Amino acid sequence: MNQITNQEGPECVANAYENIREVVLKKKPRSQEWIQAFYKKHKDKLKKRGGFDTRTFLKIKKEEGEIKSFAPIYEYHKRGPRAWLQKKSLWRKLERSFEGNKKVGFMFGIRTKFKLNKKHELIGLNKPGGHQMAIAGVDIKDRLIIENSWGDKWGDGGFCYMTKEEFFKAKVVIYAVYF
Numbered sequence: 001m002n003q004i005t006n007q008e009g010p011e012c013v014a015n016a017y018e019n020i021r022e023v024v025l026k027k028k029p030r031s032q033e034w035i036q037a038f039y040k041k042h043k044d045k046l047k048k049r050g051g052f053d054t055r056t057f058l059k060i061k062k063e064e065g066e067i068k069s070f071a072p073i074y075e076y077h078k079r080g081p082r083a084w085l086q087k088k089s090l091w092r093k094l095e096r097s098f099e100g101n102k103k104v105g106f107m108f109g110i111r112t113k114f115k116l117n118k119k120h121e122l123i124g125l126n127k128p129g130g131h132q133m134a135i136a137g138v139d140i141k142d143r144l145i146i147e148n149s150w151g152d153k154w155g156d157g158g159f160c161y162m163t164k165e166e167f168f169k170a171k172v173v174i175y176a177v178y179f
Contacts, residue, residue, distance in 0.1 A: 012132045015149035016107045016134045016147075017177070020105030023134065024179055042060055054173070054175055067178060068103075071176050074090055074174040088168075094135065104179070106174055107135075107177060108133045108135050109173035109175075111125070116155060120156040122146065122162045125169075141161075144162040145159055146161065
């Protein structure tokens with residue numbers, strides 16, 4: 001697990017990316033020094049594009065040839081959801097993507113002030129936001145396994161879960177990243 005000590009600004013995007021890279025490609029996450037060097041190298045490009053967000057980060061990774069492509073597959077905006085797939089179809093796609101050896105990972109954007117219940121399940125995701133996590137799989141209880149970058153003392157060893165019921169009512173942003 002790639003973890004950071006001070007989560008300010010867009011660092012959670014790079015950490016979520018490193019976590020899905022670890023899950024999909026079985027590669028060890030790069031260091032925090034790599035993340036800082038990435039930001040320094042692309043500072044002008046980030047300013048030109050109006051700041052930093054998940055889409056900008058993934059565009060740079062595609063330009064560098066590290067990923068084949070990426071696509072937003074679900075976004076929630078103030079005007080309401082903009083879904084490329086209905087949530088039930090999206091859930092099935094997420095489940096199937098973890099079967100076999102597919103080269104796709106998912107970044108999951110939620111608001112920073114989320115809550116966990118006693119089972120370490122995300123609850124109350126009623127507002128979209130700017131914190132990124134990696135979807136790491138589906139467990140035997142049919143919940144999404146979500147990896148955060150806040151260290152293994154957070155949640156269930158650095159992970160939390162999302163039930164189908166919560167997923168269907170959550171206001172989130174999900175990107176598919178193809179390696």
